[in-house]
Amino acid sequence: xxxxLLLRLKRHLNDVRKHNNAQKRGxxxxxxxxxxxxxxxxxxxTGPGHRVEYExxxxxxxxxxxxxxxxxxxxxEQRDNVEVFEALKAQLSGENPVRLREEAARLGRxxxxxxxxxxxxRDRLNxxxxxxxTETLEPGADVAEELRYxxxxxx
Numbered sequence: 001x002x003x004x005l006l007l008r009l010k011r012h013l014n015d016v017r018k019h020n021n022a023q024k025r026g027x028x029x030x031x032x033x034x035x036x037x038x039x040x041x042x043x044x045x046t047g048p049g050h051r052v053e054y055e056x057x058x059x060x061x062x063x064x065x066x067x068x069x070x071x072x073x074x075x076x077e078q079r080d081n082v083e084v085f086e087a088l089k090a091q092l093s094g095e096n097p098v099r100l101r102e103e104a105a106r107l108g109r110x111x112x113x114x115x116x117x118x119x120x121x122r123d124r125l126n127x128x129x130x131x132x133x134t135e136t137l138e139p140g141a142d143v144a145e146e147l148r149y150x151x152x153x154x155x
Contacts, residue, residue, distance in 0.1 A: 001136050006056055013052060054153070061150045064136075068128040069093060072121065083107060088118050092125055 069089065076085035087103045104114040133146050 002060055005060075006053065009056055010052065057150070057153045061153045064129065064132050064150065065093065065154070068125055068132050071128050072125060075124070084109075084114070084117050085121065088114070088121055091118055092121055 069092065072092075073082065073085055073089075076082045084107060087107060100114050100118070101111050104111040107114070130143060130147065133150070134143050137143060137146060
């Protein structure tokens with residue numbers, strides 16, 4: 001699925017480039033964009049082709065991570081454990097590490113219990129990410145290699 005979308009994106013950007021470079025009536029006039037908005041992909045396409053692929057892969061990886069985190073949140077809701085999930089979510093996504101001692105005190109739990117919950121959530125996140133990636137790959141594709149690449153894209 002990702003390969004298909006990447007190919008469609010490349011073809012679309014190529015069509016846009018051809019359209020923008022086509023000689024129009026009154027040719028020779030410089031075209032100035034008033035908009036400047038968009039997805040940011042057009043700006044990435046002005047450089048080497050790798051920038052477009054990288055930006056696509058980065059957004060794809062972020063979408064997979066968000067989907068996996070949402071699944072974890074739903075699982076936490078079913079276990080009536082959303083408060084712990086939300087407290088540790090930043091630690092899972094790598095956004096802003098939390099201080100476990102402070103969070104444990106706020107939640108009325110021991111630091112050891114919160115560390116164990118974090119470890120379990122990390123394991124579950126890895127399993128859910130593996131499932132999400134497996135769904136996007138063709139049968140027989142190397143899931144571990146894809147996961148390593150996606151981790152590299154996120155940096």
